Amino acid sequence: xxxxxxxxAAVARDxxxxxxxxxxxxPVPAELLQDATETRGVRGSALxxxxxxxxxxxxxxxxxxxxQGVPVVPRGGGTGYSGGAVPDAGSVVLSxxxxxGPGRLVPEAWxxxxxxxxxTAEVQRxxxxxxxxxxxxxxxxxxxxxxGNVATNAGGPRSFRHGSTRAWVGxxxxxxxxxxxxxxGGDARKSVETLDLLGLVCGSEGTLGVVCExxxxxxxxxxxxxxVLAVYPxxxxxxxxxxxxxxxxxxxxxxEFLDGGALRASAAAFPGGLPDDAAFAVLAEALGxxxxxxxxxxxxxxxxxxxxxxxxxxxxxxxxxxLWRWRDGVSLAVVAARGGKLSxxxxxxxxxxxEALESVDRLGAEHGVPVTSWGHAGxxxxxxxxxxxxxxxxxxxxxxxxxxxMLGIAADLGGSLSGEHGIGAVKLAxxxxxxxxxxxxxxxxxxxLDPRGIMNPGRxxxxx
Amino acid sequence: xxxxxxxxAAVARDxxxxxxxxxxxxPVPAELLQDATETRGVRGSALxxxxxxxxxxxxxxxxxxxxQGVPVVPRGGGTGYSGGAVPDAGSVVLSxxxxxGPGRLVPEAWxxxxxxxxxTAEVQRxxxxxxxxxxxxxxxxxxxxxxGNVATNAGGPRSFRHGSTRAWVGxxxxxxxxxxxxxxGGDARKSVETLDLLGLVCGSEGTLGVVCExxxxxxxxxxxxxxVLAVYPxxxxxxxxxxxxxxxxxxxxxxEFLDGGALRASAAAFPGGLPDDAAFAVLAEALGxxxxxxxxxxxxxxxxxxxxxxxxxxxxxxxxxxLWRWRDGVSLAVVAARGGKLSxxxxxxxxxxxEALESVDRLGAEHGVPVTSWGHAGxxxxxxxxxxxxxxxxxxxxxxxxxxxMLGIAADLGGSLSGEHGIGAVKLAxxxxxxxxxxxxxxxxxxxLDPRGIMNPGRxxxxx
Numbered sequence: 001x002x003x004x005x006x007x008x009a010a011v012a013r014d015x016x017x018x019x020x021x022x023x024x025x026x027p028v029p030a031e032l033l034q035d036a037t038e039t040r041g042v043r044g045s046a047l048x049x050x051x052x053x054x055x056x057x058x059x060x061x062x063x064x065x066x067x068q069g070v071p072v073v074p075r076g077g078g079t080g081y082s083g084g085a086v087p088d089a090g091s092v093v094l095s096x097x098x099x100x101g102p103g104r105l106v107p108e109a110w111x112x113x114x115x116x117x118x119x120t121a122e123v124q125r126x127x128x129x130x131x132x133x134x135x136x137x138x139x140x141x142x143x144x145x146x147x148g149n150v151a152t153n154a155g156g157p158r159s160f161r162h163g164s165t166r167a168w169v170g171x172x173x174x175x176x177x178x179x180x181x182x183x184x185g186g187d188a189r190k191s192v193e194t195l196d197l198l199g200l201v202c203g204s205e206g207t208l209g210v211v212c213e214x215x216x217x218x219x220x221x222x223x224x225x226x227x228v229l230a231v232y233p234x235x236x237x238x239x240x241x242x243x244x245x246x247x248x249x250x251x252x253x254x255x256e257f258l259d260g261g262a263l264r265a266s267a268a269a270f271p272g273g274l275p276d277d278a279a280f281a282v283l284a285e286a287l288g289x290x291x292x293x294x295x296x297x298x299x300x301x302x303x304x305x306x307x308x309x310x311x312x313x314x315x316x317x318x319x320x321x322x323l324w325r326w327r328d329g330v331s332l333a334v335v336a337a338r339g340g341k342l343s344x345x346x347x348x349x350x351x352x353x354x355e356a357l358e359s360v361d362r363l364g365a366e367h368g369v370p371v372t373s374w375g376h377a378g379x380x381x382x383x384x385x386x387x388x389x390x391x392x393x394x395x396x397x398x399x400x401x402x403x404x405x406m407l408g409i410a411a412d413l414g415g416s417l418s419g420e421h422g423i424g425a426v427k428l429a430x431x432x433x434x435x436x437x438x439x440x441x442x443x444x445x446x447x448x449l450d451p452r453g454i455m456n457p458g459r460x461x462x463x464x
Numbered sequence: 465x466x467x468x469x470x471x472x473a474a475v476a477r478d479x480x481x482x483x484x485x486x487x488x489x490x491p492v493p494a495e496l497l498q499d500a501t502e503t504r505g506v507r508g509s510a511l512x513x514x515x516x517x518x519x520x521x522x523x524x525x526x527x528x529x530x531x532q533g534v535p536v537v538p539r540g541g542g543t544g545y546s547g548g549a550v551p552d553a554g555s556v557v558l559s560x561x562x563x564x565g566p567g568r569l570v571p572e573a574w575x576x577x578x579x580x581x582x583x584t585a586e587v588q589r590x591x592x593x594x595x596x597x598x599x600x601x602x603x604x605x606x607x608x609x610x611x612g613n614v615a616t617n618a619g620g621p622r623s624f625r626h627g628s629t630r631a632w633v634g635x636x637x638x639x640x641x642x643x644x645x646x647x648x649g650g651d652a653r654k655s656v657e658t659l660d661l662l663g664l665v666c667g668s669e670g671t672l673g674v675v676c677e678x679x680x681x682x683x684x685x686x687x688x689x690x691x692v693l694a695v696y697p698x699x700x701x702x703x704x705x706x707x708x709x710x711x712x713x714x715x716x717x718x719x720e721f722l723d724g725g726a727l728r729a730s731a732a733a734f735p736g737g738l739p740d741d742a743a744f745a746v747l748a749e750a751l752g753x754x755x756x757x758x759x760x761x762x763x764x765x766x767x768x769x770x771x772x773x774x775x776x777x778x779x780x781x782x783x784x785x786x787l788w789r790w791r792d793g794v795s796l797a798v799v800a801a802r803g804g805k806l807s808x809x810x811x812x813x814x815x816x817x818x819e820a821l822e823s824v825d826r827l828g829a830e831h832g833v834p835v836t837s838w839g840h841a842g843x844x845x846x847x848x849x850x851x852x853x854x855x856x857x858x859x860x861x862x863x864x865x866x867x868x869x870m871l872g873i874a875a876d877l878g879g880s881l882s883g884e885h886g887i888g889a890v891k892l893a894x895x896x897x898x899x900x901x902x903x904x905x906x907x908x909x910x911x912x913l914d915p916r917g918i919m920n921p922g923r924x925x926x927x928x
Binding site for chain 2: 106108109110111152153155159163164166167176178180181182183184185186187188189190191192193194195196197199200202203204207208219220223243246247248249250251289291292295296299347348349350351378379380381410414415416417418419420421422423427431434435437438439440441442444445446447448449460461
C-alpha cells in the first residue's frame, strides 16, 4: 500500500484524464465502500472510484496506479461476503459497471462472451434465450457480476454437479497488475499451452488483475428443473437422507440442507408451508431434458422419502421458481430473525457434515450465542451462522468470537476455511494459520505477478 | 540447468544415501529416457534415475537437487506425446513408480486418494469396485500414471462432458521445487482459501513440483456406457452430424471424429466392419444409469442418423469395450500405415473444426506428405497427424515441417497449440510465439516457485 497520504482531488484529476470527467467519483459514494460484510460492520474508505469504459481504459488506470503506487480495488456487484472488494484508505476503487458491452453468443459451440460488469442474471437470461445454460448460481444473481463470479470462483447450489465458475470459464481478458491487457485461454474449450494462469486468476479476489471480459463454456439449456425437498424430524434423519442421495446413482444438480434454525427462520416464506415439527430439510434437484430429469427426480425422491415428514416436488415452472426464491432468501430470512448475522462458509469432507453441524452447535453454546447452519450438503459447505442483534455491542462481540471459532471446524475436520466466499479481509486471521510453505508459495506467486503490490493488497493472502 | 559436467557415479552415490542402493539406476535404462515422441526421434540422457519410496524421499531428493543445482525430471508412465518427461543431459530422472501405496476410497463421499505412481487403469478399476467413476480416460490408461495425468492435465474422449483431470482433482500432495512437501486442497470438494496453486500444478508438466499423491472428486459409477458410431460418405456430412449432436439437448460423455485417413487405417480393426465408402466417422456416447443412458443414446442416434452410411449401437458390455478398444487403437493403427507419425493436438473453436481439417489437408499437400486427423470433436481437439516412414530421412524432414506448420492452425483459427498433450520439449518453438506478456507472466510464476530452476527446466515454458 502507498506509504504517503495522497490528495484525493489530485488523484481524481489524474483519473479523469483517463476515463473522462463523468466516470470518476470523488468523494466515493458509500455503496462502493462496502459489501455483504456491512452486516458485520465492515466499511471502507477510498480516494476515488473510477469507472472505465473498456479494457483499454482499465489497463491505463492500472498503469497509472502502478506508476503512482496507488492500490487498486476491483469491484463487481459488491455482493461479496468476505470484504474482498471493500477498499482500504488510500486506494482507488475500480468499478466494472461499464464493462458490459454487447457480448457474443455462439450457440452451436456452446460458448458465450460477456463483459465483466454484466450481472450473472443477465448472463443466465441471455444464455437461455440462445438455448444455452450457465450453471453457477450464487444467490445474488441479479446484483453480482460475471467478473466478480470469476474473481471469487463463485458457486452456489447448482455447482454441486456443474462445478464452480472456474469450471465454466474458457477464456478471460485480464489486465495484469503490471498493466498488460492479456487474453488467457480463449474460444478453445481446452488448452494446456501455458501454465494455468487463467485458473490462477479465478478465485484470486482481485489480487492478480482485473477481469474485463469472460468467455464461458456453456451447456445446452435444460428443458426442466425438478427440485425435490424433504423435511425430517431431526438432524440424524436428514443426514441419512443426504447419504441416501449420494448412494442413489444420480448426480443431482444441487444437494442442499437447512438445519432447524434456518428452516424456522424461513418456514413462513416456504411455498405451501411445512410441518411444524420439521427440524431439518434436504433439497436435491434434477435438471435436464424433461425425460431424463423426471427419471432422476424420481430417484432423488425415492432416496429422500425414508422417514421424511413431508416431501415436496414442485413441477411447474412457477412452483420451481418459487422454491428457489425461497432457498435464495434463506440468508436474508436468517438475518431478519435478529437483525443481523455473521456467517462463515466453512467446508468439510462430505462424510463429516454431521460432526461439523455438532461443532457449530457446541460453539454457539460455548459463546452463548444463537447459531444455525445451511448450505451445500453435497459439497460439504456449511454457512455456519451466528444470529445477532447488531445494535447490541456485547452480543456483537460474542458473535464475532463464535464466528471466528467456526473457522476452526475446517482445520479440525480436514476441510477448508472457505468454499465460495473467499478470504477477503475478514478471514485473513484464519488464513494465516495455513501451512507456512503453502502461504509462502502463494505469496511468491503474488509478488511475482504484482511486484509493486498494487492489486487489492491486504486481501486474500495474509501479510507475508 | 547445471553449468558443470557432473560425475554420474557421484550423483548416484548421493541419491543412494536417500533412497537406498536398489532404487537408483545408473546408467539409466533406455526406457526411462523416452516417451511417445520416440516415434519422432526424441531421446534423452540423464546422470541417474531415482525411484523414491514415498513423498518424504521425494522431498529429500528435490532438496538434494536444489543444493546441488541438478535438474530433476519427474516421470510417470512415460506415455507423453510432447517430450515433457524426456530428460536433458546432466539431469536426474525421478520416477514415481514406487509411489503406489494402498490408496483410500471413501465411497459415501465420492472420494479416492491414490499414490501418484498408480496407473490410471488401476485407479479406474478400484473406483469401479467401490461403485465410483473416474472420468478422464487417456488412451494409455494401462501405462500412464495418475500423477502424470495431473501433471499434464490429461483428458481423453470422456473429458468432453466430464472435464480434464483438473476438474476431478480435489487435493494434491506435492513436493514444491524448494523441497517443501505440501498439501494443496484436500478432502473438501471445494476450496477458495488460497490462490489456486493446485490448479497451477495441474498441467505444469513437472515444472512446478513433483505430484506424490492425488485426491480425486469422483462420481457414482455408471451402470452402462452406450456409444453410438455413425459413418458418412464425406467430411461435410460428418460435420453436420457433429453440429446436430451439439444441438440435440444432450451432453454426451464423448463426441469424437475420425477423418477418412484415420478411418481407413483403423477400419480393419473395427468390430463388425464398416462400409467401404465411409470417409468420416462420428462417435458419441451416453453413460449413466441404464434408464437415462438409453434415453440419451437414442437422442444421440437420432442426431447422428441423417445421411449416415451406417450407424452402430453396441449394447453389451463386451461390444462397448471392443468399440472403445478400437478407438484407443486408432493412434497405433495410423502409425502402422507407414511405420511412423508426427501428431499435434491442436485445438480450435468447435465451430471452426471444418476449417481446421481443411487446413490440415492443405498443409499436407503443400509439404507433399500424407496427413490425417481424428480427435475430440466436441472439444475442437484434432490430432493433426503426418504419416511418415521413419527410415526415410527426407520424408521425416518433410513431415517435421508439415507438423510444425500444423501449429499455425491454432493461431489462425483462434485456438490453442495443445489441448491435452502439453508443450513439453517439442512444442516450445510454437509456444514461443504466444503473447509476450502471457509468456512473461508464466515465467514470473515459474521463477517465483523455482528460483533455482531445477524442476524440469527447458520444458513447458519457452526460454525466458
